[in-house]
Amino acid sequence: MIVVGIETTCDETSIAVLKFHEKKRELSGLPYAEELSLVVLTQDFHSIYGGVVPELASRSHLESISRVFRLALEKAGVELKDIDLVAVANEPGLPGSLIVGVSFAKGLAQSLSKKIIAVNHVEAHIISPLIEHDIPFPFASLVVSGGHTSLYLVESIGKYKLVLKTRDDSVGEVFDKVAKFFRFGYPGGPVIDSLSGGAEQLFSFPNVDSEDFSFSGIKTFSVRVPEHWFGPFPLPEFFASFQKKLIDEILFKSFDALKKFGNGSLNIKHFALTGGVAKNSYLRQVVKNLELENKIEFIFPSQRYCTDNGTMIAFLGGLRHIIFGETSPLDFDIRPTGYLKAKGGIDE
Ligand code: KG4
Ligand code: ZN
Numbered sequence: 001m002i003v004v005g006i007e008t009t010c011d012e013t014s015i016a017v018l019k020f021h022e023k024k025r026e027l028s029g030l031p032y033a034e035e036l037s038l039v040v041l042t043q044d045f046h047s048i049y050g051g052v053v054p055e056l057a058s059r060s061h062l063e064s065i066s067r068v069f070r071l072a073l074e075k076a077g078v079e080l081k082d083i084d085l086v087a088v089a090n091e092p093g094l095p096g097s098l099i100v101g102v103s104f105a106k107g108l109a110q111s112l113s114k115k116i117i118a119v120n121h122v123e124a125h126i127i128s129p130l131i132e133h134d135i136p137f138p139f140a141s142l143v144v145s146g147g148h149t150s151l152y153l154v155e156s157i158g159k160y161k162l163v164l165k166t167r168d169d170s171v172g173e174v175f176d177k178v179a180k181f182f183r184f185g186y187p188g189g190p191v192i193d194s195l196s197g198g199a200e201q202l203f204s205f206p207n208v209d210s211e212d213f214s215f216s217g218i219k220t221f222s223v224r225v226p227e228h229w230f231g232p233f234p235l236p237e238f239f240a241s242f243q244k245k246l247i248d249e250i251l252f253k254s255f256d257a258l259k260k261f262g263n264g265s266l267n268i269k270h271f272a273l274t275g276g277v278a279k280n281s282y283l284r285q286v287v288k289n290l291e292l293e294n295k296i297e298f299i300f301p302s303q304r305y306c307t308d309n310g311t312m313i314a315f316l317g318g319l320r321h322i323i324f325g326e327t328s329p330l331d332f333d334i335r336p337t338g339y340l341k342a343k344g345g346i347d348e
Helices: 044-049 054-076 095-112 121-127 171-181 188-196 216-228 235-261 281-294 310-324
Strands: 002-007 012-024 031-042 085-091 115-120 139-144 149-156 159-165 270-274 297-299
Touching (some): 002 095, 002 310, 012 054, 012 310, 044 054, 085 095, 095 115, 115 121, 121 139, 139 235, 171 216, 171 235, 188 281, 216 235, 235 281
Parallel strands (some): 085 115
Antiparallel strands (some): 002 012
16 A cells, blocks of 8 residues: 655645555554655745744745655655545644645645545554554653654554643754754754754753643743853853753653653653654663663654655654544645544543
8 A cells, every 4th residue: 555645734845655565564564555655845934034934934844844745756766646545734833834735635645536644643643653663562652842742642543642742842842942042043852952062061040840741940940040140151061961851850850750650660661752752862871771770662764754855744644544444524624723632542
């Protein structure tokens, strides 16, 4: 089965072609999926505004989506007639951006008389580690991006339990807002990450008094520190400490919450991390110690699957179609603030 996946929820115009095979994987029991092509057009121009400008994002999707689609087909060596299913992210996301992707997907499906399936973008992130890794259920999946910071227990495809979420900002948002304050441009995470490389973590941050993830206090503290500083500000040391604080906060809270979920013991053997912040170097380094201490395996998708991409949309759409026989009627709508609950099986 050949599935086209369309992703335009924010500032990436991405289309992928995925081929599902009959053969099943050993641990998860899911069918093998082969990526025939993935095209991602990142709208870099938002950096000069210090964040994504919704109107410009939707206009840019509109200008480039046809070319991105043609390129994805060409790279895959697939013709229009070969497509079996069109999968598109219709929730959550920026309204104008979602409309472009969904309209394109509907036009494609209708003109070719193909089946269409609308999927949830966050659900696609949650299961994206399964694209490349065969992970036995249940496993923990932590989505850490510019829009989300949530930890889920994945019991099967379509069955997720929300373990922990943020009560204020997402972790990526804090990287971006603090970077904006220091005039580093957007997105801030990669700049802070490379600036911190090898620097000593000299600054200490106040404790966060919350069982949920909470990052707004760290953000406020971070922008106040330079105000009270005399002399040249040690940027690398400050950001090494800032990054450590955010990542420790994510990891230790996740472990505590998972232990509570397992009535005091960590029943989970696999912990997957995804979303843009999962690319962070300190995070990737620190999990090595946690792996040994807790006898748990951390799983990271490749960098291209950590950020928004059409492959995860095609993957989720294809799996939902194969497992549940699911398709969507052509009159489905966009849901900018859509929750996973709407798809059933989610405990939020
Ligand atoms: O998943 P993503 O590409 O887009 C969505 O938000 O959906 O995530 C983008 C976020 C931004 O906040 C960006 O600053 C952050 O991921 N990010 C990083 C790194 N690379 C990207 N944060 C920390 N360290 C990084 N290396
Ligand atoms: Zn995303």
